[in-house]
Amino acid sequence: MSPRHKVEAMTEQAPVAESETPDIPGKPTAASRTTLSHIMTHNDTNLLGTVHGGVIMKLVDDAAGAVAGRHSGGPAVTASMDEMVFLEPVRVGDLVHVKAQVNWTGRTSMEVGVRVLAERWNESAPATQVGSAYLVFAAVDADGTPRRVPPVVPETERDKRRNQEAQIRRTHRLARRRAIKELREKRAAEGLEQHN
Numbered sequence: 001m002s003p004r005h006k007v008e009a010m011t012e013q014a015p016v017a018e019s020e021t022p023d024i025p026g027k028p029t030a031a032s033r034t035t036l037s038h039i040m041t042h043n044d045t046n047l048l049g050t051v052h053g054g055v056i057m058k059l060v061d062d063a064a065g066a067v068a069g070r071h072s073g074g075p076a077v078t079a080s081m082d083e084m085v086f087l088e089p090v091r092v093g094d095l096v097h098v099k100a101q102v103n104w105t106g107r108t109s110m111e112v113g114v115r116v117l118a119e120r121w122n123e124s125a126p127a128t129q130v131g132s133a134y135l136v137f138a139a140v141d142a143d144g145t146p147r148r149v150p151p152v153v154p155e156t157e158r159d160k161r162r163n164q165e166a167q168i169r170r171t172h173r174l175a176r177r178r179a180i181k182e183l184r185e186k187r188a189a190e191g192l193e194q195h196n
Contacts, residue, residue, distance in 0.1 A: 104166030
């Protein structure tokens with residue numbers, strides 16, 4: 001199985017019932033919640049003079065990866081970025097805070113929700129949200145083989161809402177993947193295009 005297909009298979013796992021994982025105790029959401037902060041400089045700008053979206057995406061992936069590794073207790077790889085929304089531009093001199101937490105866990109995968117906030121480095125005004133993202137990470141061992149993750153235990157009403165929303169996103173992601181696969185197989189069977 002190719003690495004890409006191995007990761008796709010890991011993210012399709014069904015949620016694990018607590019009765020199936022008596023040897024892996026759940027972890028509360030707060031146990032792996034992380035904030036990564038970084039000040040934006042001229043090296044981070046795009047042709048428009050604002051911070052390049054790719055710089056923000058890397059910070060998002062870094063923070064989400066730290067959370068996934070902390071929650072799973074070992075290596076975790078990015079399987080997909082489900083959604084990345086940029087709400088406002090980030091400028092040079094902004095202090096960016098990337099806040100991440102595990103929203104949902106399956107057998108070997110977990111969704112990490114990320115909020116991106118920015119504030120001027122030399123002002124005392126509150127930070128404003130400038131972006132958000134949802135990423136799916138797969139826990140792996142040293143050989144890249146999927147390994148089980150502890151269930152996440154939502155603590156607050158907000159955590160419970162995020163967990164429910166993550167399950168909706170997972171359902172939509174899997175349905176979309178199946179629909180695209182079926183369409184490609186149908187077109188290939190009709191001889192309309194090469195099956196890849």
